[in-house]
Amino acid sequence: MTARDEPDRSGNEPSPRTGEVVRQGPRVALAVALTLLTYALFPAVPAANFPIYEVGSVASDNVIAPFSFRVLKDSAELSRQQEALARTVDPVYAFVPSALDSTQQQLGAFAAALDSAYAHHARDTAAVQAAAGAFGVNLTRAEVAYLGDRDRRGRVIDAVAQAYRRWLTAGVAAAGSLDGVSGEVVVRRGASEHSEPSDSLRTRDEFVAQAQALRPETGGAAGRSAYDRILHAFFRPTIVGDSAVTEMRRNQLRRSVPVSDFDVRAGEKIVGANEVVGTEQHEKLRALHRAMDERRATVSGLRRAAGALLFDALIVALLGITVLIFRPRLYASWRALVVMACVTALVLGGGALVAHLHPLNPEMIPVGIAAVVISALFDRRIAMIVAVLLAALLGGQAVFRGTNALYLNIIGGAAAAYSVRAVRTRQQTYWWILVIAAAYSAAAVAVGLSRDLPGASILASSGFGTLNAVISVVAALLLLPLAERYTGIETDLTLLEWSDLNRPLMQRLSVEAPGTFAHSIQIANLAESGCRAVGAHALLARVGAYYHDIGKLVKPQYFVENQAKGRNPHDQLTPLQSAQIIRNHVREGLQLAEEYGVPQVLRTFIAEHHGTATIAYFLERARAQGGPVRLEDFRYTGPIPQSAESAIVLLADGAEAAVRVLNEPTPPRIREVVEHMVRLRIDQGQLGAAPLTLQQLELVKDEFARVLSGVHHARIDYPVSSGGIGAGFAAP
DSSP states (O other): OOTTTSOOTTSSOOOHHHHHHHHHHHHHHHHHHHHHHHHHHOOSOSSOSSOOOOTTOBOSSOEEOSSOEEEEOOHHHHHHHHHHHHTTSOOEEEEOHHHHHHHHHHHHHHHHHHHHHHHHOTTOHHHHHHHHHTTTOOOOHHHHHHHTSHHHHHHHHHHHHHHIIIIITTOEEOTTTTTTOOSEEEEEETTEEEEEEGGGSEEHHHHHHHHGGGSOSOSHHHHHHHHHHHHHHTOOOSEEEOHHHHHHHHHHHHHHSOSEEEEEOTTOEEEOTTOBOOHHHHHHHHHHHHHHHHHHHTSOOHHHHHHHHHHHHHHHHHHHHHHHHHOHHHHHOHHHHHHHHHHHHHHHHHHHHHHHHOTTOGGGSOHHHHHHHHHHHTOHHHHHHHHHHHHHHHHTSGGGTTTTHHHHHHHHHHHHHHHOOOOOSTTHHHHHHHHHHHHHHHHHHHHHHHTTOOHHHHHHHHHHHHHHHHHHHHHHHHHHHHHHHHHOOOOHHHHHHHTOTTSHHHHHHHHHOHHHHHHHHHHHHHHHHHHHHHTOOHHHHHHHHHHTTGGGGSSGGGSGGGSOTTOOGGGGSOHHHHHHHHHHHHHHHHHHHHHHTOOHHHHHHHHHSSTTOBOHHHHHHHHHTOSOOOGGGGBOOOOOOOSHHHHHHHHHHHHHHHHHTOSSOOHHHHHHHHHHHHHHHHHTTTTTTSOOOHHHHHHHHHHHHHHHHHHTOOOOOOOGGGTOOOTTOOOO
16 A cells, blocks of 8 residues: 555545445445346346347357257147146946956855745734845845745746846946947957947846846736845846056056157257247257256356356446446435446346246337336436346346347337426326337337238237337336436426425415515516526426425515515514525425425525525615614525526516516516616626526526516506596595
């Protein structure tokens, strides 16, 4: 460290270099934070070597696969294909011969049990019913009586056994097991299997219907019901659905569906330069990006991360340098930089959301939010520069590579910046939306026609741009009041709100100090006209003039415009006391402004509308009385006007008051008074800090003379006989 760099050991002031570091440190930290946020939202390497071209676009370069990879199917599509193939498997049913054996054994045991029951309890119906019930056959008394005859019982049992042998041997499926089954089914018999139509398989209901042909004809209703009851009781299906084998075969087919649409080999051309990108090429490009991301995750990403951070940092730094060079006052305002950083971060977040949901629709990136807020809060030129740099920052991210993000958002962002002008009505916001939407639509048409895209694609792009315009303007309008309050910079929307003469402070002024109120309105007209002549902020001057004299509300009767003729309370005061009351209306006006929450930009008119001029009338009275006179006791505290608008209000205030005392305010005399008052303020040094040239002052004087001449125009002396009032009018 050299002697020049050493800190001041007295502890009073740091060295210039240290002070510069302290000043720039927070700004550098803000830029670093924006860079890190950009990298966090877009971690992939910007400007990747393998862009994802849109379907229908023309590739600018050859894209060659650097390694082998697979174009995997979408999980939903893969599942759909697997299920479609699985549904081609015919249901498998197995023939179960053991079911017939079991049926026959049960039937034989039942017959033996009945024989025994009838042999030992021939007259005991309940005993026979109990014996049958043990096999699940619930016989009625009539059926027990019918089966009591050994021959009839034998015929019934033989008929049931014959039905089982005839049809169960061929195969009978359980009731409902074929419901919903159509087409072919596979029937397995041992090691062999064959396919047959599902409607050719005999079901339980069909078996019962066919078995009626073997039923004994004797015995009437009791015989028929006994036969049916026994037939149902011992039936066992011999054709059974084999769901395990069916599902196994379906799973085999599911596994046979390839998980990829394409297998790309290393060195294979994915798309060639100047070729139209089709759906297949687009899917391969997306798969290549995914494969590259997976490969990157397995190796060190330090170099790639450094490159991505440097890419983002350079654009963020360029944004800061641009503000420093073209708008140094904004750069010097920490709050202004914070607001710009916040809206930039908001746009980055919106871009990340678009990248996640609709990466191929970059016209949805809300660059317009930053453009509208910055244009309304600061100016259109810096807003346009910010919009262009934001478009470059987002358009260079890998996810938007191969899209028209840069072009579309430069057009849309610039239109948003330029569309925001002086706001006079709320309806102007519709104009902002219309201009931004038109810009996006025009850009979409240009891109669509140059790439020969279908009309539907162009229309969709225009629709997304219009939606973006609406969202951006609405979001900007919601953010503007917060930004204004934080920065202390009021937009025209705020000024319009404070121009309402029905606000409480203006209502008080009109009621409690009507003369001051009328004077303020007149000053507002003069100031607005003068500002328009020189290109200054006319609305600001008008609203500032409304509030410049609100301090007179504290003691309105001490100001001539509020006094009744012939009654002047200053006659009872010393010149010093009067001067103190007059001078204090500035301080009291600032206190009222604080109490009523008047914006800071309007408070400057209260403080500066007299500058550091003297209260000449009472100063001369004090001198006429003799004795020591301190000039500072008769001087306003200032400061002198710092802006063109407050300087014009100061001039209007003096010119209007001077013209008011003229007996004959003819245009030439009014012009002389205006010339005199402007020259006097220049000589007093009241315009030394205001950015007004002599040429502009001439224009202001012309406007003052024109407006005041119109106010103090001559009037016709109407005859009293016709109801008029003449110069010599006297009440009867």
